[in-house]
Amino acid sequence: MRLVSANDYQQLSQLAADFILEKVKQAEKLTLGLATGSTPIGTYQLIIEDYQHNKTSYSHVTTFNLDEYVGIKPTDPNSYHYFMEQKLFKHLPITSEQIHIPNGLAVDLEEECRLYESRIKAHEGIDLQLLGIGSNGHIGFNEPGTTVNSRTHIVNLTEETRRSNARFFEALSEVPTQAITMGLGTIMDSKEILLLVSGKSKSKALFDLLEKKPDPSLPASILDSHPNVTIIADQDALQYVK
Ligand code: GLP
Numbered sequence: 001m002r003l004v005s006a007n008d009y010q011q012l013s014q015l016a017a018d019f020i021l022e023k024v025k026q027a028e029k030l031t032l033g034l035a036t037g038s039t040p041i042g043t044y045q046l047i048i049e050d051y052q053h054n055k056t057s058y059s060h061v062t063t064f065n066l067d068e069y070v071g072i073k074p075t076d077p078n079s080y081h082y083f084m085e086q087k088l089f090k091h092l093p094i095t096s097e098q099i100h101i102p103n104g105l106a107v108d109l110e111e112e113c114r115l116y117e118s119r120i121k122a123h124e125g126i127d128l129q130l131l132g133i134g135s136n137g138h139i140g141f142n143e144p145g146t147t148v149n150s151r152t153h154i155v156n157l158t159e160e161t162r163r164s165n166a167r168f169f170e171a172l173s174e175v176p177t178q179a180i181t182m183g184l185g186t187i188m189d190s191k192e193i194l195l196l197v198s199g200k201s202k203s204k205a206l207f208d209l210l211e212k213k214p215d216p217s218l219p220a221s222i223l224d225s226h227p228n229v230t231i232i233a234d235q236d237a238l239q240y241v242k
Contacts, residue, residue: 001229003210005238009198012234013042016130016196019230021050023128024061031062031120033129033182034088035140036080039196040130041087048091058094062123064116065101066131066140067181070154072104078168079104102152102180113152113180120186129190133197136160137205137218141181144217150183164201184222193226197233206233207240 006012020043023030034040050056065080074081081101089099100119106112120126131139136158142150143158155178157165162175169175187193197206205220209231214221223229233241 001210001223001226001231003241004230004232006232006234008234008236009042012196012198012232013046015232016040016043016194017046017050019194019232020128020130021047021056024056024058027060027127029060031064031123031125031127033126033131033187033190034063034065034084035130035132035196036065036067036083037132039132039198043130043196044088047088051092058092058098061094061098063094063099064120064123064126064182065099066129066187067179068102068104069176070104070109070178070180071176074101074105078174104176104180109154109180113154116152116180116182117186120182126190128192128194129187131187131193131195131220133195133202133205133209133220134161135164135201135205137208137220139184139187139195139220139223141179142184142187142219144219146184146216146219148188148216148222149185151186152180152182155179155181184219188222188226190226192228193223193230195220195223195229195231197231197237199234200236200239202237203239203241206231206237210241 068080072079141155166172166175214224
């Protein structure tokens with residue numbers, strides 16, 4: 001794993017946007033794995049600004065999001081569909097056919113998971129997967145204890161994750177209890193991974209990821225065995241790392 005140290009969130013966002021845009025501009029065909037959460041918002045904003053200045057083409061780009069809550073509509077401001085639309089997609093020349101996000105309202109959720117996997121396969125896998133990290137070390141919604149070869153599946157969210165994500169909802173009781181997420185095996189099949197870590201609340205998880213042996217209690221630690229991972233972290237997140 002390569003660690004890139006950023007001074008602050010702004011620089012982290014700039015480095016991440018440059019990293020992604022280089023691939024977008026160079027590749028003839030690109031399958032991008034995307035993430036939600038507050039961490040990538042600055043990166044997405046800079047990608048939008050690049051488009052406004054340079055009219056970068058996205059006609060060769062396909063996207064797959066990591067996860068979505070079960071039981072909330074795509075038009076619900078707390079859905080990851082809505083997040084992606086507002087924070088990125090509506091500002092880029094990208095059509096709905098190019099975008100994939102798990103359908104948390106599917107009648108048959110197991111079938112939706114299988115379909116999601118087959119769609120990724122049909123695009124010959126993910127070239128670059130962008131990741132954030134939960135304070136308990138989750139990636140996507142793969143909570144501690146998730147098996148290393150898991151594929152896209154339905155998860156019961158932990159209380160810690162529901163509590164940290166409750167800031168976006170009116171009340172904790174409104175935070176969904178389940179989500180669909182790419183599995184750790186799905187994420188590990190990506191050809192390249194870019195993990196963004198920002199803020200003191202992630203510093204313990206980042207320290208464990210960098211300094212301890214891989215352990216299922218820290219799902220992100222599986223990244224240690226991936227051949228092509230770049231971590232961009234800001235100084236707050238790096239507070240325990242020497
Ligand atoms: C959610 C998402 C994760 C994300 C995490 C951290 O749980 N499912 O993909 O990495 O939040 O979010 P934030 O960047 O807001 O700290």
